[in-house]
Amino acid sequence: MSNASPGAPLDSSNDPTGDQTGRFVIQPNGRPRPLSPHLQVWRWHVTMLASILTRITGSALYGATALIVLWLGALAFGPEAYATFVGLAGSPIGLIVWFGLTVCLMYHLAAGVRHLIWDAGAGLSPKAADTASHLSIWFGVIASVVFWAVLFASGKVTL
Amino acid sequence: MSQVRKAFRKGVKVSERHGAGEWTAERLSSLLLVPLTVWALWAAFQIAGGGYEGALDWFSNRVNASILAVTLLATLWHMNMGLKVIVEDYIHTDGAKGLLLGLNTLFCLALAAGSVFFIVRLALGSAPLPAGFGF
Structure with missing residues (x-):
């Protein structure tokens, strides 16, 4: 996926800085990282x-x-x-x-x-x-x- | 650091730690417990409503007593591994994890000792406890 490659240009789908979707969390070292999907975001199956x-x-x-x-x-x-x-x-x-x-x-x-x-x-x-x-x-x-x-x-x- | 001797089998490194032992033990105990559980349900049906005398009668059959002991020991083995996995999944502080894993094993060992002790007495038709303990 192009989004995942390191050099991919940031847009609304992969830019963590202005994120309002809750898909990123700020790690203790200050870096934004994608939030790992957990129970509440999965459709029950x-x-x-x-x-x-x-x-x-x-x-x-x-x-x-x-x-x-x-x-x-x-x-x-x-x-x-x-x-x-x-x-x-x-x-x-x-x-x-x-x-x-x-x-x-x-x-x-x-x-x-x-x-x-x-x-x-x-x-x-x-x-x-x-x-x-x-x-x-x-x-x-x-x-x-x-x-x-x-x-x-x-x-x-x-x- | 102690030197670790690396064993290879068919060009693949063999695990230096537990390997698949726990996985195999979980499956083996499950496989064993499938028929034993069906038997236990049948036993429960036979014992239900029989009262004290009926239950003692059931235990006087050595086959019943033996299979029940095996069922309980296999169950305790299985549930000890089950709770171990649950603790390892949810408890991440070393102290609490170690304490809970220790309590889990102690509890299962206590139940194993208790069940074998009670089953042997019931199968032998011993007088009701605490007979034989000086009371």
């Missing part, structure tokens, strides 16, 4: 959403693992401790938390499979990547709803 969701759900699942170990501990500490745990885990707020964590798990699982396929070098065209991202998000929601619907329908969980 499903692959981008899927990537961010993978990280957010992964963080939530970090806490979920701690809860599972807490469950193991409650069980190992006997019936009274277990009753306390189940009382909290089975309360309406507890069930909402478990449902949310189920969505995180189902989505993160699907996203992991999607990522492994991409890592193998497959499905990397924009269209295939979009489809895989949409599928993983829908799987996360639908599989969780089905899982909990079956739990309630079988009477294993009641409100």
Whole structure:
């Protein structure tokens, strides 16, 4: 690109001195440098959403693992401790938390499979990547709803 | 400066540091966790609503207890690497970064020790804690 070459004449598109577009920042050494594009200037795209969701759900699942170990501990500490745990885990707020964590798990699982396929070098065209991202998000929601619907329908969980 | 011995393979310099080890470990743990997660969902479905006795029954099956231990250890390995990447991406001051990475590993090790300890006791049908600890 001619704009990028060092000797290119400055015009309104590449002159940082009179810039009013916010595309340049003054570095600590006083020199204007182009601002690196970040989240707020990108049009949201499903692959981008899927990537961010993978990280957010992964963080939530970090806490979920701690809860599972807490469950193991409650069980190992006997019936009274277990009753306390189940009382909290089975309360309406507890069930909402478990449902949310189920969505995180189902989505993160699907996203992991999607990522492994991409890592193998497959499905990397924009269209295939979009489809895989949409599928993983829908799987996360639908599989969780089905899982909990079956739990309630079988009477294993009641409100 | 210590002298660095440069290794070449097929004319390409081999990394002197971690190389692709972390990348490979992330993929390996993911691959391992795909079937284990599906199994864990099935296990959760079996245990749900069974109460204290039902849960103990489930643990008396050694296969269940063993696969659960493997699942939790693989999960802790995976989530330790996951949070490490997040900390490295967002925390740039050396002190805070080192502290958080250390806490992450300590927390995961504590959970690993706790889960193996609890699972072994439950699988062996030990008396409820703190039995055996002099209380």
